[in-house]
Amino acid sequence: MNRPIVHIGYHKTATTWFQKSCYPAVRNFAYVPRQRVKAAFLSDTPFSFDPAKAREVLQLDATLPPILCEEELSGYLHNGGLIGYLSAEMAHRIKAVFPDARIVILIRSQPDMIAATYQQYIRGGGTYSVRRYLFPKRYLHGASADPYKIPRFSFAHFEYDRLISHYDAIFGQANVLVVPYENFRSDMAGTLADMQAKLGFEAELGAKAKKRVNQSYGAALIPFARFLNLFTARTVLDKRTLLNIPYWYTVRRFILEQLNATGLFGKPPKPERLLGKDICRHIEERYTESNRRLAALRDLPLAELGYPL
DSSP states (O other): OOOOEEEOOOTTSSHHHIIIIIGGGOSSSEEOOHHHHHHHHSSSOTTTOOHHHHHHHHTOOSSSOEEEEOGGGGOOTTTHHHHTHHHHHHHHHHHHHOTTOEEEEEEOOHHHHHHHHHHHHHHTTOOSOHHHHHOGGGTOOGGGGOTTTSOOOOGGGGOHHHHHHHHHHHHOGGGEEEEEHHHHHHOHHHHHHHHHHHHOOOOOOGGGGGOOOSOOOOTTHHHHHHHHGGGOOOSOSSSOOSOOOTTHHHHHHHHHHHHHHTTTTOSOOOHHHHHOHHHHHHHHHHHHHHHHHHHHHSOOOTTTTTOOO
16 A cells, blocks of 8 residues: 655755656645645644644545655755754654655755755845855854854755654655655656656656756856845845845846746856855865765765765
8 A cells, every 4th residue: 555755855856846747647646735735844833733733734635645745844955954953853743744654855966956056045036155155154243143043054954864864763764765866867767767666656747757947047147146136035034135126026037037048148057167166175075974874874876976975
């Protein structure tokens, strides 16, 4: 008998595609829309969370097992999952609601992941430079510099072995499927077939298996996007706002997407170009031990896929 599937992210690993194209097409599971998942798991404090209430909010199908996909369950990428507290708590909430769940975690090589995270920061209205975004504590003082008071980007959020070990301990390693995004990107059909075989879901995707969403901005568009973002207070908090123009967030996003689609602003920059050589070197050194621990947890070709080891 199929058991509930909960796909928790990470961000920037095709979760939008899974939510829009893949899981709604699954025949033998009932896909639960994102708004219900967020309302069920992310709205209550740890002191008021009620698993029975969460199941009611999810509006579970009486005959088919549920399939959920929500990257916020792994923690919001711009605040490090509230320095890990939210990321850890969500595992316990999922266990309370679905004791026999299968967990899906997609990961991505940290240099690519952090470059994509900064791109998402700009897409979401960010204005700061790469260095200011990634190393906020160097630029802040007092309470603003304390992450337990005002969480911001955190390198620790992408130590994948920590979260995977946490889920292994709660659900059992056999119930936690870890998939490198690089495999999905290079062989979507093969990776999906493997996921279907391991998780038991059935879907005929056809052309949907080739459709991409959320294309990163071309290199030349990023400075212009940062300028336009000065005139909206949305949606990231760690930013500057010169003037908050009503509805400008939506307008400037439409403008940027249309400009990006022309291809005139070049391709999305590689991590070394976007982040700089010294920051890329810092990233490689920062995650070596974490990835070695991950290699001990899972038999994955991390070195071949570009993960710092």
